Amino acid sequence: MNNFKNANFYLFSFNDKKYILDYINIFYSEISQNLYNEFADIEKKGLARYIADMRNESKGRNQKTIQFLYEQDIFFSKRIIQTARTYDEAFLTMAPIHECNLQCKYCFAKQGENYINEERFMSEEKLAEALEYLYFDYFREINEFRFDFVSGGEPLLGFENIQAVVKKCEEFRKRGKKTKFWLCTNGTINKKQIFEFLDNHGFNLGISLDGLKKDNDIYRTFKDGVSSYAMVVDTLKDILTGDNYTRRFKNIWGLVVITSETHSLVEILKHHKGIGLKRVQMRIVRTTEVYGLNDITFCVYKNLYDDYLLSLSINFEKAILSM
Numbered sequence: 001m002n003n004f005k006n007a008n009f010y011l012f013s014f015n016d017k018k019y020i021l022d023y024i025n026i027f028y029s030e031i032s033q034n035l036y037n038e039f040a041d042i043e044k045k046g047l048a049r050y051i052a053d054m055r056n057e058s059k060g061r062n063q064k065t066i067q068f069l070y071e072q073d074i075f076f077s078k079r080i081i082q083t084a085r086t087y088d089e090a091f092l093t094m095a096p097i098h099e100c101n102l103q104c105k106y107c108f109a110k111q112g113e114n115y116i117n118e119e120r121f122m123s124e125e126k127l128a129e130a131l132e133y134l135y136f137d138y139f140r141e142i143n144e145f146r147f148d149f150v151s152g153g154e155p156l157l158g159f160e161n162i163q164a165v166v167k168k169c170e171e172f173r174k175r176g177k178k179t180k181f182w183l184c185t186n187g188t189i190n191k192k193q194i195f196e197f198l199d200n201h202g203f204n205l206g207i208s209l210d211g212l213k214k215d216n217d218i219y220r221t222f223k224d225g226v227s228s229y230a231m232v233v234d235t236l237k238d239i240l241t242g243d244n245y246t247r248r249f250k251n252i253w254g255l256v257v258i259t260s261e262t263h264s265l266v267e268i269l270k271h272h273k274g275i276g277l278k279r280v281q282m283r284i285v286r287t288t289e290v291y292g293l294n295d296i297t298f299c300v301y302k303n304l305y306d307d308y309l310l311s312l313s314i315n316f317e318k319a320i321l322s323m
């Protein structure tokens with residue numbers, strides 16, 4: 001064992017049982033009191049000191065288990081999770097448009113109709129002025145920016161506004177201000193020319209899909225009630241198999257809205273993995289209506305998460321001891 005890795009575990013007790021969580025590989029396991037004590041020793045001493053002590057001692061069974069786990073990158077890894085937020089990056093968000101081609105029943109933006117009687121349009125000049133102010137006045141000390149094109153409708157319907165922002169930010173780059181772009185689409189606007197533009201400008205792309213067809217179609221439909229599922233999956237497939245896109249761009253994340261009618265988080269994760277989404281973000285629907293999180297549905301949501309937690313549990317200790 002060398003000490004180039006970090007300890008990435010969290011120990012906890014529940015109902016008189018001992019557990020360990022691997023927060024890099026995302027799983028937890030029940031462990032024996034002895035192994036728990038060994039991990040607690042690492043926590044107390046720090047990993048470097050524990051390894052140094054181990055070199056001078058004859059290794060017992062628990063230490064051999066720790067060594068094995070260390071070598072397998074389980075509970076130990078070179079990755080570091082940043083827990084403290086640094087203030088050297090500014091986060092900006094903008095809804096490029098307040099219109100949508102879908103009519104998701106849970107839409108917090110009311111398919112863009114929230115602002116139906118309001119003037120939300122910003123001319124290119126006004127936009128440039130606002131960005132100039134944000135980058136060089138309000139955030140004058142900051143050189144790294146994250147710009148999220150958020151939903152208030154379907155962002156890609158406002159492609160011209162996205163282009164205008166990107167053009168301005170590219171100019172700012174020459175003046176020392178770098179921007180990373182993020183955008184989440186509903187996946188129904190499948191235009192190569194748009195995706196090539198996003199890829200060329202380093203966008204991180206997300207696609208909303210609530211899981212299997214049976215889950216997705218409960219809420220995410222077109223205005224005439226037609227399912228959006230097949231179109232979204234086709235868009236994803238076209239990007240993932242397209243020779244013209246970079247590997248980075250293909251690393252799309254899936255956005256899933258969880259409601260009390262969601263069948264299973266585990267099924268959704270398996271489904272998304274199956275269609276090529278390696279990263280998935282799940283969010284509980286933003287409402288307290290019948291399918292939202294409220295006193296009545298609380299138990300339904302709890303069951304969904306309990307079922308998911310159970311799927312993360314691995315009894316590794318038994319497996320190692322029988323090796």
Ligand code: SF4
Binds near residue numbers: 106112154
């Ligand atoms: S795709 Fe987004 S903005 Fe459009 S209706 Fe659905 S939730 Fe609303």
